Amino acid sequence: MRRWVLAVGLSLVGVTAAAAPRGTLTIGIPPDVHTLDPTMTPEVNAENVAAMIMEPLLYLDPQGRLQPLLAESWQVLDPTTYLFRLRRGVTFHDGEPFTGRAVEFSWRRSQEPHRANREPFAPVARMEHLDDHTIRIVTGGPDPIFLKKMANVSAAIFPPRYAAERGDEAAAQRPVGTGPFVFGEWVRGDHVTVRANPRYYRPGVPRLATLVWRTIPESDARVAALQTGQIDLALRIPAHRVPGLERDPRVKVTSALSTRTFYVAFNNVTTGRGTPVMDRRVRLAMNLGVDVQAIIKALFQGQAERVNSFIGNVQFGHDPTLPPLPYDPARAKALLAEAGYPSGFPIGMACPSGAYVADREACQAIAGYLDRLGIRVDLQLMEPNRYWDLEANRQLPPLFFDGMGDRFQDPDVQLKGALTPESRWTAFEDKALTELITAAGSTLDAERRRRLYARVARQMQADPPFLFLWQVRNFEALRQRVRGYAARPNESLGHLPFDVAVSD
């Protein structure tokens, strides 16, 4: 288990020559940014802004490969021990030198209980300093996605002096990091501006002189702002606006399949106990009785992909050789009859209203298909926040609709999050499945993990914990002057400083 990964050269994808940064890119984002301290929020847009200013040790490139950032190289000594050689000569924007002490400070700071986003650094049990620029990190147990976590901005390295002297408020309002952009200004509710860091350690990065993040909550207004040139890049464009935008010569559309995997969960822990969903044949029948492809076509204009299990199509471990469960109402009815429900049964199902695109309509369609099997669904639509409260307390009815995504393009987080007894979201317990998930989540051997996840997917089809649905395609649109940009599955814009430029 000794593995060296070395940085080969300085250049990252897309960086060719050390040209001076030029031009301004304005990005239209839907939600207001609340904080620029990534340990304070898991909200992806706030993380994206912070990721321009602050850096973690590693970088996950658009192809999903780990690249050096503040760590020049790294070595996995054993399943719980990592050696990082840190970049020398790097300073924070305020001049404070970057050393291993800053890494330890950032880890300890991130684990303070009042922080809302402690996950990426959470596996760390201790840090040892071999010298100023070499650290050994020991994790509490084997974590196959630990290195991916070290590439997440929530594991960004903070300047100890600035953070200690100026406190949390300064770190959240006027962040200082080692990143390719320096904080410029923040008019809350309106925009955040960052400017190219002239002392950034990578030649030719960033390619942009100024980056403006403008909040435009309404998607129609975001599209209009893009068409008029007020912004250059509009995130989260609804699918129904795409055909119109594709006809507009001034803009282009880019898309990526979201990591969020949708499902209808079965509860066998609390509210589902003693109901027909306890029977494997009933759960399988429900999977066979819903024409998921037809719903995708009708509600998402075909811009979603059916999943074969709870491992999404853009995640590590996805088995493309396993087809999704077919739409087979005749077999579904036969299975129900075999289970002792030839004329169906009544059951409760909950659905958040307005949390996701077309969530209400999706639930109504699913309930409609189940009704054809004789399963009379009492559909309860709820306000999303209330919904998640009930979900976290396992108080939703035996069937409930939701989606889970992950930041690391790896199924570990969502599988553990929805299907192991330790998680607050788990409403379905299956010992065999939990064992497989735990085994895949505690080995660093990628091939072994892949084999285990293939078994997880098959086990899920044989004894479904969910009614498997889809992953939706996310659309973003940009002006023709923007070069090198492509949407990413987890909506991360970490590649922006390295790849993206604007022409005049």
Place this chain on the structure above:
Amino acid sequence: MGRFLLARLGHSALAILCVLVLVFLLVRLTGDPAVVMLPQEATAAEVAAFREAMGFDRPLAVQFWEFLSRAAVGDFGKSLHYRISAWALVMERLPATLELAVAALGFAVAVAVPLGILAATRPGSAWDAAAQAVALLGQAIPAYWAGLILILLLAVQLGLLPVAGRSGWGSLVMPMLTMAMGVVGRLTQLARSVMGDALRQDYVRTAHSKGLGAAAVYYRHALKNAAIPLITMIGVNFGYMLGGSVLIESVFAWPGIGRLAAQAVFQRDFPLVQAVAFFGSLVVLTVNLVTDLVYGWVNPQIRHR
């Protein structure tokens, strides 16, 4: 006058206290902020530690006492999401909201009152028809839809104005028109009706028969009497506008109090909801008080002694 003011201030303080108590209890009924704030992968232990660190686990009575004693000295605590003073966040958004409210109300008054008077003094004329159309359309068209149509027309098609944000006078035009629209409708209708009533009064006939010019009769006599309901409506609308408008601020990405309030509610940012609610009640009560005082200034018959 002094006693009137004192009594009104006492009522206002009581009303604010009631609002604060209600808001404190109601926002807590919406659920646990930790569920909204932490990432989905946070474990139950992390959630519990977070709730303890943020004080959500303390008995409601303890939280309420702390909230009241702090609010009494103007401290609403820190926003859970922004982690800075909740009151400072509200005040930070005030200029944008004030700018939009003053502009929209100014525009509405400037258009609606003259139009209503013209319609009342020339019944059956083209002005009257125009006033009725404005009254109907202004109230019937949803602001959200009108905002999007304005964007398509003035920004996308004609390229005259920026779509979103608050950057100079150009960016004020569309949100101002959208916000003013409903008020223009209601105010035109009211001005036409109250002015029409006033013009049918005996004193107007007397004024005319004394040989006074039409302008003097309309503006010095009739309008003064018709002004009270107009002032009431202007005051009420100004109060609403200062509370911000979620829809208009969202469509035009206007960084005002309405959007801040909506976010605070959806994200269970208790201190921020409380600060916004306090601000809202303060504004409504102040505007009502000022409106009452203006009545007396306009019409000495109802001056408070």
